[in-house]
Amino acid sequence: MTPEEFREAGHALIDWIADYRQQIPQQPVRAQVSPGEVRQSFPGQAPTEAGNFAALLRQLESRVVPGITQVQHPMHFGWFPSNASLASVLGDIASSGLGTLGISWESCPALTEVEEVVCDWMRQLTGLSEAWQGTIHDTASTACVTAMILARERASDFSKNHQGLQAVPRPLVVYSTSQAHSSIAKAVQLAGFGQDNLSYIEEDAYTRAMLPEALAAAIESDIANGRVPAGIVCSVGATGTTAMDPVADIAAIAARHNIWLHVDAAMAGSAMLLPECRHLWQGVEAADSIAWNPHKWMGTILDTALFYVRDTTHLERVMSTNPAYLQSTADGQVTQYRDWGIPLGRRFRALKLWFHLHLDGIDSIRARLRRDLDNARWLAEQAAAAPDWQVLAPVALQTVCLRHVPRDSRGGELSGGALDKHTLAWVNEINQSGQAFLSPSILDGRWMVRVSIGVESTTRAHVEALWQLLRTSAERAAGRR
Numbered sequence: 001m002t003p004e005e006f007r008e009a010g011h012a013l014i015d016w017i018a019d020y021r022q023q024i025p026q027q028p029v030r031a032q033v034s035p036g037e038v039r040q041s042f043p044g045q046a047p048t049e050a051g052n053f054a055a056l057l058r059q060l061e062s063r064v065v066p067g068i069t070q071v072q073h074p075m076h077f078g079w080f081p082s083n084a085s086l087a088s089v090l091g092d093i094a095s096s097g098l099g100t101l102g103i104s105w106e107s108c109p110a111l112t113e114v115e116e117v118v119c120d121w122m123r124q125l126t127g128l129s130e131a132w133q134g135t136i137h138d139t140a141s142t143a144c145v146t147a148m149i150l151a152r153e154r155a156s157d158f159s160k161n162h163q164g165l166q167a168v169p170r171p172l173v174v175y176s177t178s179q180a181h182s183s184i185a186k187a188v189q190l191a192g193f194g195q196d197n198l199s200y201i202e203e204d205a206y207t208r209a210m211l212p213e214a215l216a217a218a219i220e221s222d223i224a225n226g227r228v229p230a231g232i233v234c235s236v237g238a239t240g241t242t243a244m245d246p247v248a249d250i251a252a253i254a255a256r257h258n259i260w261l262h263v264d265a266a267m268a269g270s271a272m273l274l275p276e277c278r279h280l281w282q283g284v285e286a287a288d289s290i291a292w293n294p295h296k297w298m299g300t301i302l303d304t305a306l307f308y309v310r311d312t313t314h315l316e317r318v319m320s321t322n323p324a325y326l327q328s329t330a331d332g333q334v335t336q337y338r339d340w341g342i343p344l345g346r347r348f349r350a351l352k353l354w355f356h357l358h359l360d361g362i363d364s365i366r367a368r369l370r371r372d373l374d375n376a377r378w379l380a381e382q383a384a385a386a387p388d389w390q391v392l393a394p395v396a397l398q399t400v401c402l403r404h405v406p407r408d409s410r411g412g413e414l415s416g417g418a419l420d421k422h423t424l425a426w427v428n429e430i431n432q433s434g435q436a437f438l439s440p441s442i443l444d445g446r447w448m449v450r451v452s453i454g455v456e457s458t459t460r461a462h463v464e465a466l467w468q469l470l471r472t473s474a475e476r477a478a479g480r481r
């Protein structure tokens with residue numbers, strides 16, 4: 001494709017994207033395809049001859065669009081928000097269009113230095129001190145794998161040991177809670193600790209936050225039993241109920257035993273843009289690493305995960321490679337981001353954040369986050385006041401955890417398996433209808449429904465419409481029983 005052909009197709013594609021975004025509210029929220037349907041709409045073999053762009057666009061529309069669950073839809077209340085602000089989409093296009101290669105400072109000085117700049121802007125915007133230095137990973141999952149390797153290396157120096165993991169004399173342990181995102185268990189496994197060495201600490205029965213005294217006791221007991229405490233993953237906004245582990249208390253325990261403390265604020269990091277929310281991670285300055293995703297609630301398009309550490313010397317010691325073909329005369333004077341994480345080749349992700357901040361402005365981003373906090377409070381108040389509805393966890397941010405608990409045939413509250421059946425019946429009915437989308441999840445062994453508010457286009461009117469839909473669907477399902 002020549003630059004001239006690109007210009008013509010590119011203009012058409014931008015028009016198409018703008019139209020597509022405008023009509024999202026008319027689409028069903030959840031993709032209405034059955035398994036295999038998208039794959040079957042494609043030919044079995046790759047095209048051999050060049051085709052034209054208009055035909056490609058038509059196929060994008062007919063084959064791909066039906067298979068998209070519309071997470072930018074104002075009635076999407078599932079998982080966590082995955083906003084993709086159009087300003088950041090432009091940054092993504094610029095990033096691809098520049099065709100850069102990030103394998104060393106020399107391979108694209110601008111890629112390294114813009115990343116340094118935006119990570120520092122984001123540090124300031126979230127109230128972190130100058131002790132932190134950041135980089136951009138693809139996801140919080142990758143950031144957590146990196147953090148767990150850093151924890152392992154601080155406790156063991158595996159990488160300096162020629163037998164690697166085989167030589168470990170005593171098991172190394174990581175602590176978290178059952179509320180932590182599944183990526184934490186995966187990171188612990190991938191970093192070589194083994195699932196048996198991930199210790200889930202007792203949580204508060206209502207807030208689901210880690211109990212620091214239980215953590216301290218578990219660590220003492222492990223030490224007495226010949227195990228080595230190596231890492232703690234503290235959830236600030238755990239996925240199920242947005243539980244907030246008490247960072248300051250946990251950090252004090254981590255410091256006492258020289259344990260690496262990683263703060264996973266994948267979703268809730270966006271809230272730290274608001275000074276009034278920062279008490280939720282009070283004590284964070286004493287952690288060793290922090291990960292959060294602007295690609296969630298804040299709305300810089302995937303993949304934009306910030307990873308901050310205080311001890312970059314340890315990070316580079318663990319992650320660095322220095323083959324002859326990557327050396328240059330700038331070495332020693334510049335940041336080599338390949339030594340700050342797992343991949344060598346890196347994308348110019350910083351452009352997405354820069355475009356987003358420049359074109360939308362932090363004031364409007366903050367106003368939107370505050371709107372969502374208000375909407376979540378409103379919904380929680382409605383549910384708390386309505387007969388048969390229960391709000392199951394504190395609404396720390398923008399997620400409301402609900403159950404509809406109607407009366408059973410004997411006039412008591414529906415419970416057990418019958419309650420599960422009822423919950424799944426009404427939530428699945430809503431999801432299948434395409435009118436709205438919600439994520440059911442399990443809390444205390446029973447199904448519940450998470451309402452995660454925060455899509456860029458979701459206003460109070462949408463949340464009111466959702467509340468109406470929840471009531472009619474749940475009450476209809478109860479009437480059918």
Ligand code: PLP
Pocket residue numbers: 080138139140141142181183235237238239264265266267293305
């Ligand atoms: N941590 C928490 C609390 C999350 O909610 C999620 C995803 O929703 C993750 C980690 C993983 O994020 P990512 O998809 O960026 O790996």
